[in-house]
Amino acid sequence: xxxxxxxxxxxxxxxxxxxxxxxxxxxxxxxxxxxxxxxxxxxxxxxxxxxxxxxxxxxxxxxxxxxxxxxxxxxxxxxxxxxxxxxxxxxxxxxxxxxxxxxxxxxxxxxxxxxxxxxxxxxxxxxxxxxxxxxxxxxxxxxxxxxxxxxxxxxxxxxxxxxxx
Amino acid sequence: xxxxxxxxxxxxxxxxxxxxxxxxxxxxxxxxxxxxxxxxxxxxxxxxxxxxxxxxxxxxxxxxxxxxxxxxxxxxxxxxxxxxxxxxxxxxxxxxxxxxxxxxxxxxxxxxxxxxxxxxxxxxxxxxxxxxxxxxxxxxxxxxxxxxxxxxxxxxxxxxxxxxxxxxxxxxxxxxxxxxxxxxxxxxxxxxxxxxxxxxxxxxxxxxxxxxxxxxxxxxxxxxxxxxxxxxxxxxxxxxxxxxxxxxxxxxxxxxxxxxxxxxxxxxxxxxxxxxxxxxxxxxxxxxxxxxxxxxxxxxxxxxxxxxxxxxxxxxxxxxxxxxxxxxxxxx
Amino acid sequence: xxxxxxxxxxxxxxxxxxxxxxxxxxxxxxxxxxxxxxxxxxxxxxxxxxxxxxxxxxxxxxxxxxxxxxxxxxxxxxxxxxxxxxxxxxxxxxxxxxxxxxxxxxxxxxxxxxxxxxxxxxxxxxxxxxxxxxxxxxxxxxxxxxxxxxxxxxxxxxxxxxxxxxxxxxxxxxxxxxxxxxxxxxxxxxxxxxxxxxxxxxxxxxxxxxxxxxxxxxxxxxxxxxxxxxxxxxxxxxxxxxxxxxxxxxxxxxxxxxxxxxxxxxxxxxxxxxxxxxxxxxxxxxxxxxxxxxxxxxxxxxxxxxxxxxxxxxxxxxxxxxxxxxxxxxxxxxxxxxxxxxxxxxxxxxxxxxxxxxxxxxxxxxxxxxxxxxxxxxxxxxxxxxxxxxxxxxxxxxxxxxxxxxxxxxxxxxxxxxxxxxxxxxxxxxxxxxxxxxxxxxxxxxxxxxxx
Numbered sequence: 032x033x034x035x036x037x038x039x040x041x042x043x044x045x046x047x048x049x050x051x052x053x054x055x056x057x058x059x060x061x062x063x064x065x066x067x068x069x070x071x072x073x074x075x076x077x078x079x080x081x082x083x084x085x086x087x088x089x090x091x092x093x094x095x096x097x098x099x100x101x102x103x104x105x106x107x108x109x110x111x112x113x114x115x116x117x118x119x120x121x122x123x124x125x126x127x128x129x130x131x132x133x134x135x136x137x138x139x140x141x142x143x144x145x146x147x148x149x150x151x152x153x154x155x156x157x158x159x160x161x162x163x164x165x166x167x168x169x170x171x172x173x174x175x176x177x178x179x180x181x182x183x184x185x186x187x188x189x190x191x192x193x194x195x196x
Numbered sequence: 197x198x199x200x201x202x203x204x205x206x207x208x209x210x211x212x213x214x215x216x217x218x219x220x221x222x223x224x225x226x227x228x229x230x231x232x233x234x235x236x237x238x239x240x241x242x243x244x245x246x247x248x249x250x251x252x253x254x255x256x257x258x259x260x261x262x263x264x265x266x267x268x269x270x271x272x273x274x275x276x277x278x279x280x281x282x283x284x285x286x287x288x289x290x291x292x293x294x295x296x297x298x299x300x301x302x303x304x305x306x307x308x309x310x311x312x313x314x315x316x317x318x319x320x321x322x323x324x325x326x327x328x329x330x331x332x333x334x335x336x337x338x339x340x341x342x343x344x345x346x347x348x349x350x351x352x353x354x355x356x357x358x359x360x361x362x363x364x365x366x367x368x369x370x371x372x373x374x375x376x377x378x379x380x381x382x383x384x385x386x387x388x389x390x391x392x393x394x395x396x397x398x399x400x401x402x403x404x405x406x407x408x409x410x411x412x413x414x415x416x417x418x419x420x421x422x423x424x425x426x427x428x429x430x431x432x433x434x435x436x437x438x439x440x441x442x443x444x445x446x447x448x449x450x451x452x453x454x455x456x457x458x459x460x461x462x463x464x465x466x467x468x469x470x471x472x473x474x475x476x477x478x479x480x481x482x483x484x485x486x487x488x489x490x491x492x493x494x495x496x497x498x499x500x501x502x503x504x505x506x507x508x509x510x511x512x513x514x515x516x517x518x519x520x521x522x523x524x525x526x527x528x
Numbered sequence: 529x530x531x532x533x534x535x536x537x538x539x540x541x542x543x544x545x546x547x548x549x550x551x552x553x554x555x556x557x558x559x560x561x562x563x564x565x566x567x568x569x570x571x572x573x574x575x576x577x578x579x580x581x582x583x584x585x586x587x588x589x590x591x592x593x594x595x596x597x598x599x600x601x602x603x604x605x606x607x608x609x610x611x612x613x614x615x616x617x618x619x620x621x622x623x624x625x626x627x628x629x630x631x632x633x634x635x636x637x638x639x640x641x642x643x644x645x646x647x648x649x650x651x652x653x654x655x656x657x658x659x660x661x662x663x664x665x666x667x668x669x670x671x672x673x674x675x676x677x678x679x680x681x682x683x684x685x686x687x688x689x690x691x692x693x694x695x696x697x698x699x700x701x702x703x704x705x706x707x708x709x710x711x712x713x714x715x716x717x718x719x720x721x722x723x724x725x726x727x728x729x730x731x732x733x734x735x736x737x738x739x740x741x742x743x744x745x746x747x748x749x750x751x752x753x754x755x756x757x758x759x760x761x762x763x764x765x766x767x768x769x770x771x772x773x774x775x776x777x778x779x780x781x782x783x784x785x786x787x788x789x790x791x792x793x794x795x796x797x798x799x800x801x802x803x804x805x806x807x808x809x810x811x812x813x814x815x816x817x818x819x820x821x822x823x824x825x826x827x828x829x830x831x832x833x834x835x836x837x838x839x840x841x842x843x844x845x846x847x848x849x850x851x852x853x854x855x856x857x858x859x860x861x862x863x864x865x866x867x868x869x870x871x872x873x874x875x876x877x878x879x880x881x882x883x884x885x886x887x888x889x890x891x892x893x894x895x896x897x898x899x900x901x902x903x904x905x906x907x908x909x910x911x912x913x914x915x916x917x918x919x920x921x922x923x924x925x926x927x928x929x930x931x932x933x934x935x936x937x938x939x940x941x942x943x944x945x946x947x948x949x950x951x952x953x954x955x956x957x958x959x960x961x962x963x964x965x966x967x968x969x970x971x972x973x974x975x976x977x978x979x980x
Contacts, residue, residue: 067559068552070781072731073813077453080731108552121550125542128421132243133549134731134781140550159461166453168729168782169243170421171428172461206908207926207952209872210900214860218614238755238775241545242783248544256537267544270755270778280754281780282788282894324535365614368863370689373701373880374940377867383947385955407954409947417540429784429896438724439817439890443825444666446576446632446889452813456727470954476945481537484945488897495901496908500922509913513723513905 039100041066042110048097056092056100057081060107068108068137072166079165082138083107089138089145091164108137111144119185120144120178129178131169138165143179151190152183199393201402202505206496207385210489211378212479213363214283220362221285222276223293225254225301227355229348231326231341232264233301238275239290244487245418246286252414253291253480257298258305259322260340284485287414288379289361291480297359304355305340308347312338380476382484383409386427386493389465390501394524397517399502401431403466404494411476411484419486423469426490432459433491434498435515545779556781557751558810560737566595568799568809569647571637571654572819573629576665576888577676580627582657583637591653593646598638598799600624604767609855610790613760615691620679621854621891623765623794629658630678630853631888633819638795640803663888667827667848670887671697678853678886686851686859686884697883699866703938704877706833709842713833717914721830721906725850726823727816728895732781734820735810736792738800745772746797751780753787761790762797773797785894789821789856821893824858825850826902828869830910833877838920838928842877845869845906849884849899852891857898858884865899867939871907872948873929878938926952927967932975946972 032052039046041064048059057074060066060083069092072080076094083092084106111118117125120143130136139162146153146161153161158179162172213219224236235254241247247267255265269275278290302322309328310317313336321331328343330336347353366376386406392399404427413419436457439450450456475482495513503509508523548554571583585597600606600622607619607626625636637654641647664670670684678684688696710716736750752758755775763770780787796809811820826849833842847865851858866882897904915925927949935943949972956963 061559062561067555070556070732071558072733072781073452075452075454075813077813078731112551117547117550124550125546128417128543128546130243130543130546130549131245131421131425132731132780132782133545133554134556136549137552159464162461166458166460166731168429168731168784169425171424171467172464173424173428173467174421176461176464204912205922205955206904206911207872207930207948207955208904208908209868209931209946209948210897211864211868214864238778240753240755240778240780240783242753242780242787245543247778248541251544252536252539252541256535259535262536262541270776272755272759272773272775275755277756278754280752280757280788281783282753282785283898367691368689368699369940370692370694370696371700371702372940373699373703373866373938375863375867376941377864377939380945381872381943383872383951385948385951387955387959387961405955405959407951407958409951411945412537414537415540416538418543426896433726433901437726439727439822440725440825443722443724444669444887444889446665450727450817452817453729456729456817458729468958470958472947472950472954474945474947474950481534488900492897492901492904493908495905496912499905499909500912503912509909511719511721511909 037097037101039102040104042106050097054097056083056095056097059097060092066107066109070134070137072134079138080135082141082165084141084145087145087148089142108140111140120182123178123182123185127174127178127181129170129174135165135167139175143182147183147186151187199391200505201389201391202501203387203389204497204500204504205385205387206493206500208489208493209381209383210284210492211381212288212485213285213379215363215366215377218362218365219279219285219289220360221278221289221293223290223297223359224276225297225357227301227344229344231344232266233258233260235265235267235294236275237267237269237278237290238272239278239286240270240281242281244422245415246281248418249287249414250290250294254294254298257295258302259324261324261326284488287483288479288485291483292361293359295359295480297357300357301355304353305343308351308353309338309343311351312343312346379478380411380484382411382486382489384489384493386497388494388497388501390498390505392502392505392520394506397520399435399515399520401465401498404431406469406493407472408469409472409474410486411479412473412482413471414483419471422487423490424467427467427494430491430494431498434495434513438514554779556732556779557735557737557749560749562739562806565806565808566640566642566799566803567644567647568796568807569639569651570635571639571651573632573634573636575629575658575660576632577661577663578629579659579661580625580629581659584655587653587655588639588650591646591650593642594650595640595642595803598802600626602802603765603798605765608761608765610761610857611860613757616859631890633890638799640799640807665887665889667850667885667887670885684886686855698881699862701866701878701880701938706842706844706877706879709877710833713841714836715834715917717832717834717917719830719910719913721828721909723826723902723905725825725892726895728784728786730782730784730786733811733813733816734787734792736796737806737808738796739806740800740804745774746800748773748775748793748797750775750777750793751787752777753780753783758790758793762794765794766798784896785898786820788894818890821856821891823895824892828902828906830906832910832914834914834918836918838918838925840873840875840914840929843870843875844879847882850889850892851884851886852889853886854891856891856893858892861899865903868900868903870938871904872931874931874935875938923952923956923961923963924967927970932972934975948972
């Protein structure tokens with residue numbers, strides 16, 4: 032089968048790649064485009080370190096064929112990072128020591144982002160459910176759960192401020 | 197058939213460092229002309245936070261701001277020898293080497309400051325904020341930046357230091373096993389609460405509450421990370437993990453996270469801890485190694501709690517539901 | 529110096545690498561890439577024990593992208609042992625298997641290809657002619673007469689104390705008179721404890737990427753936990769001048785002891801030397817599970833002599849560490865283990881035989897708590913068993929037997945920095961377990977109120 036061009040939006044920018052059939056989004060991002068925040072922990076869909084957001088939904092890019100994202104909106108951790116400073120989730124991960132070795136962090140933050148977008152005031156169990164596909168060997172998940180809770184509070188507070196303006 | 201709860205405890209020691217063949221690490225420090233300090237190492241950070249605690253120890257000993265101390269690791273061309281990050285050794289060994297290097301560098305810094313202030317070096321103190329002052333005369337002060345500039349451009353001196361820590365080799369006596377295998381001992385006591393489902397054999401850990409004695413915490417936030425992460429790894433070892441569930445049988449071999457059994461966030465128990473500090477005699481600022489010990493006390497505490505809950509003592513790790521059910525059946 | 533006098537030691541400053549981690553800017557070895565990189569995949573033994581009769585690369589060579597294969601003949605000093613750097617020997621592990629294989633998964637030949645997929649496909653197409661031999665998988669079976677012998681020196685155990693002119697089948701600790709202790713004891717408590725192999729399972733798998741430099745040096749980007757351990761062993765294996773190797777690392781996506789072995793670097797450097805191109809060798813997740821060293825399986829036999837009042841007066845432990853096929857760090861683990869089998873308790877008569885045993889299994893090596901984790905498990909379950917036998921509270925029996933500063937441990941090191949009593953008091957307080965007044969009053973610095 033021949034290679035084909037796939038067009039999608041990556042972190043807000045229209046992007047074109049030429050891919051062979053069954054090339055994964057992970058390979059496109061890391062090897063073709065150099066977006067290495069998306070990690071490669073197992074290539075089996077088992078660890079979630081390669082999580083990206085596709086139209087706002089967390090997906091494991093190691094199992095996702097590039098053809099499937101044609102016309103869709105893909106966000107990686109690079110795209111979440113504001114030009115200045117940090118996203119509230121990123122800041123909460125720093126403040127709560129939610130990253131140790133850091134290898135799972137990209138996936139964890141993006142899962143947190145998808146959760147908070149759909150559920151701005153998640154219960155602890157909601158966060159635990161959201162993290163079910165993401166593996167961390169260092170932290171016991173507890174500081175990650177706390178960081179997502181913390182970020183939810185920060186984002187609610189700043190939204191509240193904006194609403195009062 | 198019921199869910200039964202039980203409590204168990206365990207207390208452990210854990211040695212800091214290894215010395216099968218001597219256990220050295222080195223550090224070098226130099227000041228830039230603009231008053232920053234670079235600590236050069238070949239030590240690795242596994243996520244426990246070595247790059248951070250080493251900068252803290254360096255800044256503390258130099259008496260300069262934390263942000264002005266840079267850690268350059270790990271590169272074998274520029275960093276002096278380190279045995280490596282294992283055996284709960286890095287903060288203790290590398291920290292000691294960094295302290296020694298920092299003391300040597302600080303001595304030069306204070307001598308140059310003394311020349312600048314026309315005072316005796318013995319009468320000077322650092323404030324940790326970037327100034328060096330004459331004790332008792334707060335207006336007689338010079339900045340670390342000016343001292344570093346003066347050292348280079350005026351006095352032709354390098355503000356630098358060499359650090360070395362080595363636990364000497366202790367040969368093991370072949371007849372008695374007499375040896376000196378470590379530098380200090382950290383301690384932990386964990387109380388585990390479990391719930392055992394006597395129908396399925398599934399053990400749920402409800403809580404792990406522990407006291408740890410770690411000498412001195414260089415960074416309590418990072419120590420807590422080791423404690424919580426280690427406790428959960430201990431729980432995973434106690435109840436879930438193995439590559440050979442029917443050792444010595446070899447017919448099972450995991451391929452990945454789908455068939456290597458690990459607990460996830462849904463299995464996370466309440467993990468609480470208190471940390472005691474009794475500084476060690478030979479660690480930097482009294483440090484003891486903490487990274488490994490944290491996984492150890494939860495394992496027997498959980499096993500003892502299972503006995504307390506349902507009256508079966510499982511001697512084989514991991515304590516899988518199958519083992520619990522077989523033990524319950526044998527007990528009758 | 530008291531905590532109050534310290535500026536930054538004792539402060540929870542944010543981790544230095546935290547911003548890199550949360551923005552994805554931290555560079556791990558897998559994030560480093562160079563043009564013209566070759567990918568290395570291993571041809572591995574499908575059997576547990578056997579003789580290599582032949583290796584046929586003809587089909588592999590036809591795979592588009594295949595560049596070359598490496599066998600043991602290409603490795604200057606093929607047989608090594610990691611701890612040779614601190615005087616442990618003899619060398620026992622081949623970089624690439626020579627005449628035989630000792631475990632399922634053992635590396636036999638390295639395939640270099642233009643892509644990971646091509647390297648994988650070519651490795652799969654290498655045909656091995658192997659003669660299977662009987663294998664042994666259990667630590668005690670391996671020590672029985674008639675077991676297949678794995679080591680050229682004729683035993684299935686590491687020989688201790690050769691540097692003293694002795695050849696001991698186990699690490700010995702002898703303290704007091706254990707038989708007299710058993711004779712005096714009111715009870716004898718005998719129990720068997722076992723643990724199974726465990727994988728470190730770091731989120732980032734083990735690997736490295738090697739780049740030849742124009743000046744004849746090789747830069748090795750690696751996630752090893754110990755840069756110089758890896759550099760020095762690599763130079764010895766490759767018989768290369770030490771100054772030709774430059775290791776860069778320090779950022780590790782999880783270690784837990786699993787990245788202390790020196791497995792991926794020497795062969796990747798050799799591949800770069802032979803081809804003049806950058807070479808990447810990183811374990812797949814399946815290799816991390818099945819190939820990288822595990823935490824060892826252990827078997828421990830405890831025999832304790834106990835008085836009616838709960839004092840443990842004698843302990844004999846015979847323990848077996850399953851090293852798998854090769855040394856790696858196992859001989860050291862068993863020594864560390866032997867120093868911790870009495871736990872944090874003061875036991876006057878101790879007899880320990882700790883064996884480092886080879887089997888036809890995936891090698892085991894260092895992991896968090898190396899050698900101590902199984903000891904702590906056995907000691908602490910045994911404590912509860914003894915407490916029940918003598919009718920004593922589990923807390924009380926530990927206080928009664930707890931070592932104090934100034935006590936002598938079985939390996940004849942005086943106890944210093946002991947705080948076992950203090951952590952037990954703190955744990956009791958935090959869990960609302962009300963200790964009797966005499967236990968609350970105990971101290972690790974008070975030897976008078978000691979041991980009943």
